[in-house]
Amino acid sequence: VCVIAHVTARKMPTIQRHEEEKFFVNADGRKESVPSVHDPPTKELSVVVPSYNEEDRLPLMMDEALDYLEKRQKRDPSFTYEVIVVDDGSKDHTRKVAMKYCKKYGSDKVRVLSLVKNRGKGGAVRMGVFSSRGKKILMADADGATKFADIEKVEEGLKNLQPWPNQMAISCGSRAHLEKDSIAKRSYFRTLLMYGFHFLVWFLCVKEIRDTQCGFKLLTREAAARTFSTLHIERWAFDVELLYIAQRLKIPIAEVAVNWTEIEGSKLVPFWSWLQMGRDLLFIRLRYMTGAWQLETRKCN
Numbered sequence: 489v490c491v492i493a494h495v496t497a498r499k500m501p502t503i504q505r506h507e508e509e510k511f512f513v514n515a516d517g518r519k520e521s522v523p524s525v526h527d528p529p530t531k532e533l534s535v536v537v538p539s540y541n542e543e544d545r546l547p548l549m550m551d552e553a554l555d556y557l558e559k560r561q562k563r564d565p566s567f568t569y570e571v572i573v574v575d576d577g578s579k580d581h582t583r584k585v586a587m588k589y590c591k592k593y594g595s596d597k598v599r600v601l602s603l604v605k606n607r608g609k610g611g612a613v614r615m616g617v618f619s620s621r622g623k624k625i626l627m628a629d630a631d632g633a634t635k636f637a638d639i640e641k642v643e644e645g646l647k648n649l650q651p652w653p654n655q656m657a658i659s660c661g662s663r664a665h666l667e668k669d670s671i672a673k674r675s676y677f678r679t680l681l682m683y684g685f686h687f688l689v690w691f692l693c694v695k696e697i698r699d700t701q702c703g704f705k706l707l708t709r710e711a712a713a714r715t716f717s718t719l720h721i722e723r724w725a726f727d728v729e730l731l732y733i734a735q736r737l738k739i740p741i742a743e744v745a746v747n748w749t750e751i752e753g754s755k756l757v758p759f760w761s762w763l764q765m766g767r768d769l770l771f772i773r774l775r776y777m778t779g780a781w782q783l784e785t786r787k788c789n
Contacts, residue, residue, distance in 0.1 A: 497781060508604055509604060523619060525716075526713060529622055531568045533624050535625075537628050538612035540575075540578055541580045542578070542630040543585045545632065546586065550573075554597075571597065572601055573598070573599070573630075574601045576607060577606035599619075601615060610722040622709065624646070624709065625709060626639060626642075626707075628703065638747055645660075645743070658715075659706045661699075661705065662702055688770070698743065700728050718783050725768035729772050
């Protein structure tokens with residue numbers, strides 16, 4: 489298995505932008521060049537929202553997030569933010585829905601990055617991170633399953649990790665405290681899959697974080713640039729590799745309980761997605777262990 493994992497390992501997936509991905513389209517329809525995460529920050533917070541065929545679920549999340557962010561900015565005028573919706577090659581009207589918010593709030597606050605081809609959730613988040621301007625960068629799912637105001641909890645978790653080595657730290661939202669309630673609503677088969685996945689994550693990759701898959705993670709700009717520049721996996725298991733990389737780099741990680749509600753419309757197909765993720769977990773461990781993957785850093789061009 490080690491030999492297969494090593495021989496079949498691809499090097500870092502291409503993170504070169506297509507020409508059309510080097511620009512945002514602003515509220516007036518004009519193109520603006522995307523910034524780089526390696527540039528000095530100009531905002532306090534960047535919110536990256538990966539979106540694939542999310543025309544139905546995105547409005548609820550955006551309404552809640554922007555309502556919170558606008559109220560926070562009124563209370564504290566020094567607080568600045570941007571929301572980057574990454575349209576991951578959607579086949580529906582996700583981009584049009586997102587552009588409505590860009591026109592309403594302005595392209596300095598809401599930006600839509602359209603990817604030419606579907607990269608997967610991890611790939612979409614990475615492209616959003618690489619295009620961000622914030623001192624802190626929040627990953628937030630388009631379904632709005634996590635209450636957006638809980639960002640204050642993950643911010644507190646990040647703050648409690650100070651002093652940050654090399655200005656790098658990560659705070660993860662967690663649903664682990666809700667596990668008993670969720671088990672009561674799941675079938676035995678799905679519960680078995682869940683426990684099997686949690687065991688593999690713990691045994692192979694990440695031992696200190698109970699919930700690696702909650703899509704509500706806050707990173708310092710330096711931690712985001714370092715980890716996403718090293719990331720290989722671009723689909724469902726990318727969170728696990730991200731935290732595995734962080735642990736290898738000795739980046740401190742906090743896990744904070746957040747409110748979470750299951751929203752219909754998940755793209756995750758229970759059996760096959762879990763099977764793919766299990767394979768990816770095994771390959772993460774083996775490929776780093778055998779040196780097929782290195783903790784190298786690359787920039788996005």
